[in-house]
Amino acid sequence: MLYYPFLAILGLIPSTLWLLFYLRKDTRPEPNRMVILVFLLGMLSTFPAALIEMVFKKGCILANLAPHIAIIVYFLIGVAITEEVLKYLVVRFSALKTKEFDEPIDAMIYMIIAGLGFAAVENILTLWALKPPMLVEKTTIALLGRFIGATFLHALAGANIGFFIALSFFRTRHRKMLLFAGIFGSVVLHGIYNIGITMEGGYRIAIVGTILLLLFLLVLVEFSEIKKLLTVCRIKLTR
Secondary structure, rough: OOOHHHHHHHHHHHHHHHHHHOOOOOOOOOHHHHHHHHHHHHOOOOHHHHHHHHHHHHHHHHHHHHHHHHHHHHHHHHHHHHHHHHHHHHHHOOOOOOOOOOOOHHHHHHHHHHHHHHHHHHHHHHHHHOOOOHHHHHHHHHHHHHHHOOHHHHOOOHHHHHHHHHHHHHHHHHHHHHHHHHHHHHHHHHHHHHHHOOOHOOOOOHHHHHHHHHHHHHHHHHHHHHOOOOOOOOOOOOO
16 A cells, blocks of 8 residues: 555656755755745656657658657657746746746756656656565665656756746847756757666666766856856846
8 A cells, every 4th residue: 555655756756866965056045935836846846748759659650650750859859848848838937937947047047947857757757656575675776767767867958948048138139049058958868868777788878878968068168157147136037
């Protein structure tokens, strides 16, 4: 009876650890209620994402695409675009218009929180799908893999979008272009990561490892750059 709730708690661990790590990047911490709200909305966004991805997958099948083309189209367009746009919309309508959003780094922090909420549900569903035997070993391996893999990816991809959101408030003439650039970059890297997961052996390790390292270094630079931006007060999002 307690089996699934226990696995759900375990599934939250990777996201929680990365959340605690990235919240320390913010010298003016966000209110707990906003952190929880954005995290929960990020979790809820997995449901429309799953529905959209399911429809898109069926569309690829009906289109009778070649297997390798179907994989590219599905993971790059159906999955990556859907998930990154939904995470952006979570932050767009929950945090960016509030008084708590008062400095550039907040855009990156809130996008990371939304991404980790999204990843948390994926982690839980991954653990629920595991079956005996060797359940303990499978759970441990899955949690470790999700921690250094997909959960980290969602946080980094979100952070990249958040950086461009922050820039857009200072370079208002290019606001839409900057937002597009941030989402496009995260979508491409996310899509390549997903495609890499489907490969075997050394190709999988090389592609996944390269994408995570590239995103990690990119986000490090973006955090450094965003600290140079002037603090802003009550940024208003106007699209």
